[in-house]
Amino acid sequence: MQKAPAPLAPDLRSLWQLKSDVTFLNHGSFGAVAGEVAAVADDWRRRIEAEPIELLGRKWRSLLDGAVAPVAAFLNAATASVGFVTNATEGVNCVLRSLRLLPGDELLTTNHVYHAVRQAMKYTAAQSGAVYREVAVPLPLTSAEDITSAIVGGLSDRTKLLVLDHITSPTAIVFPIEAIAKVCKRRGVALLVDGAHAPGMVPLDLTSLGESGVTYYTGNLHKWCCAPKGTAFVWARADIRDDIHPAVVSHWYGDGFAAEFHWQGTRDHSGWLSAGAAIDFLGRFGWDNVRRHNHQMATWAHDMLCQRLNVTPVSPLDGSLLGSMATVPLPAFFQRLDDAQFTILQQSLYTDFRIEVPLVTWNKQRFVRAACQIYNVPHDYERLADVLNASSKS
Numbered sequence: 058m059q060k061a062p063a064p065l066a067p068d069l070r071s072l073w074q075l076k077s078d079v080t081f082l083n084h085g086s087f088g089a090v091a092g093e094v095a096a097v098a099d100d101w102r103r104r105i106e107a108e109p110i111e112l113l114g115r116k117w118r119s120l121l122d123g124a125v126a127p128v129a130a131f132l133n134a135a136t137a138s139v140g141f142v143t144n145a146t147e148g149v150n151c152v153l154r155s156l157r158l159l160p161g162d163e164l165l166t167t168n169h170v171y172h173a174v175r176q177a178m179k180y181t182a183a184q185s186g187a188v189y190r191e192v193a194v195p196l197p198l199t200s201a202e203d204i205t206s207a208i209v210g211g212l213s214d215r216t217k218l219l220v221l222d223h224i225t226s227p228t229a230i231v232f233p234i235e236a237i238a239k240v241c242k243r244r245g246v247a248l249l250v251d252g253a254h255a256p257g258m259v260p261l262d263l264t265s266l267g268e269s270g271v272t273y274y275t276g277n278l279h280k281w282c283c284a285p286k287g288t289a290f291v292w293a294r295a296d297i298r299d300d301i302h303p304a305v306v307s308h309w310y311g312d313g314f315a316a317e318f319h320w321q322g323t324r325d326h327s328g329w330l331s332a333g334a335a336i337d338f339l340g341r342f343g344w345d346n347v348r349r350h351n352h353q354m355a356t357w358a359h360d361m362l363c364q365r366l367n368v369t370p371v372s373p374l375d376g377s378l379l380g381s382m383a384t385v386p387l388p389a390f391f392q393r394l395d396d397a398q399f400t401i402l403q404q405s406l407y408t409d410f411r412i413e414v415p416l417v418t419w420n421k422q423r424f425v426r427a428a429c430q431i432y433n434v435p436h437d438y439e440r441l442a443d444v445l446n447a448s449s450k451s
Contacts, residue, residue, distance in 0.1 A: 140318025
């Protein structure tokens with residue numbers, strides 16, 4: 058078994074606002090904002106309320122141009138190609154609603170798709186007479202080639218748009234986006250990447266991905282970058298970005314990608330204005346160090362949990378398909394629980410044991426998904442194993 062990584066600094070948990078009595082292993086769902094970043098957002102809210110007309114009415118464009126610049130730099134993207142949205146699901150909807158689909162066109166994704174995105178794709182297909190389809194990427198996986206082969210094999214002559222997770226939500230698998238993008242480019246298939254978990258978890262170079270064949274990309278900054286909730290972005294390749302519009306079309310329709318996404322009506326911009334502070338906060342530890350630490354912790358926790366729970370891993374134990382999360386099958390006892398019992402168990406983990414970790418049902422199987430942020434320590438995952446093993450014997 059690999060060793061768990063050493064902490065990047067002492068007492069990191071104190072930099073976040075999480076309750077001290079909770080073992081928090083679910084950074085992947087909504088993230089967790091660091092205290093000093095929350096203070097920046099609070100200050101922006103105070104400033105806006107002190108001068109609402111000046112800041113929202115007259116200075117919104119310059120403020121948001123300034124706010125998007127560090128985000129674009131972090132993503133290695135042109136500033137004009139990055140627009141703010143509240144979450145990756147909204148970013149997906151912006152792209153889907155902007156497409157010109159014909160009856161018989163195919164919207165394709167995989168069975169690992171985030172359910173909200175599945176629903177948005179089904180809705181879009183139904184509106185235009187297009188077809189929605191999912192390609193099965195079966196578990197267990199042994200390599201990235203397994204994923205590429207399954208997805209590329211699922212493309213058809215009718216496929217108009219392929220929507221792929223960069224890191225899957227239920228199964229925590231890192232998909233080989235660049236390899237698949239190159240195939241899409243050769244075959245003339247547009248590729249939308251749902252990078253909900255990717256920013257801050259894996260290095261991102263949107264310019265390079267665009268050259269490889271990614272057409273659109275959306276990601277959350279409130280997850281692994283620890284920005285305030287409702288802070289996310291959508292990116293579109295330069296040659297087609299003026300065809301993509303916000304889900305809320307407002308005053309600046311037709312005035313360009315940046316202006317349209319910056320202003321979607323009156324809303325709280327404090328999270329967007331704090332995005333750079335969040336990137337700087339974790340950047341103090343060195344982004345390569347943060348990603349390396351979290352990946353090493355996920356790889357170690359994956360191996361340890363599989364051993365302690367006596368289950369077969371669904372991805373290689375070397376961590377080659379993992380980022381900062383690991384999804385582990387639950388033992389046979391949990392597989393036999395009905396949905397109501399499984400829901401009760403989920404609540405019991407929090408209420409009775411003060412462990413916040415998602416229990417997942419995917420493809421009629423039960424899993425636990427452990428997330429690893431720099432404030433987590435090995436004992437957090439060992440305690441999870443203890444509680445799950447005790448629960449299976451109760």
